[in-house]
Amino acid sequence: MGSPLSSTITETYLQYFEELLVKHWLESKEIIFYRRYFDDIFITFDQRRINIDMINNHLNKTIPHLEFTHTIEENNTITYLDLNIQRDTQNLLLSIHRKPKQTDITIHYTSNHPVQHKVAAYNTYIYRMLTLPITKQAQQKSGTSFVQQPPTMDIY
Numbered sequence: 001m002g003s004p005l006s007s008t009i010t011e012t013y014l015q016y017f018e019e020l021l022v023k024h025w026l027e028s029k030e031i032i033f034y035r036r037y038f039d040d041i042f043i044t045f046d047q048r049r050i051n052i053d054m055i056n057n058h059l060n061k062t063i064p065h066l067e068f069t070h071t072i073e074e075n076n077t078i079t080y081l082d083l084n085i086q087r088d089t090q091n092l093l094l095s096i097h098r099k100p101k102q103t104d105i106t107i108h109y110t111s112n113h114p115v116q117h118k119v120a121a122y123n124t125y126i127y128r129m130l131t132l133p134i135t136k137q138a139q140q141k142s143g144t145s146f147v148q149q150p151p152t153m154d155i156y
Contacts, residue, residue: 014036014039017063018034018036020062021058021059021062021063022034025045025050025055028049029046029049030045030046030049030050031043031044031045031046031050031055032044032045032046037081040080040081042080043055052070052072055070056068056069056070073087076088079097081097082096082097082098082128083095083096083097083132084096084097093134093135093138094132094133094134094138095134095135095138095141096128096129096132096134096138096141106118106121106122107121
């Protein structure tokens with residue numbers, strides 16, 4: 001375990017980094033959209049003015065002790081965190097992304113864990129599905145993988 005201050009120091013450093021390196025790209029409209037969740041960054045940029053290699057090289061050269069890598073969209077789709085983001089002509093279409101090795105295993109209902117722990121995963125799945133602007137088709141596709149019927153249990 002690390003120091004409790006680690007996350008605060010990291011967040012402060014990343015905010016400094018954003019102010020130093022990203023702000024001018026946003027102001028010049030070379031980068032159109034920038035969002036960061038911890039160490040995952042989502043960027044859309046104007047390809048006529050800048051490219052991914054320029055961004056990546058500049059970041060890696062300026063901050064040599066951090067390694068920035070990138071993922072490029074394929075078939076107008078990219079994965080960010082647990083979302084598939086598909087670019088349409090006018091819109092972005094969102095759906096929930098599941099890694100191929102995801103097991104969807106949660107705490108068994110007969111375990112000795114507190115009830116809050118048992119239902120936390122389901123509450124998170126349901127909250128995410130209801131609050132994300134995803135299509136009904138994407139909701140049904142992602143919803144079927146985590147809704148499981150508990151086995152019947154006879155009580156004497």
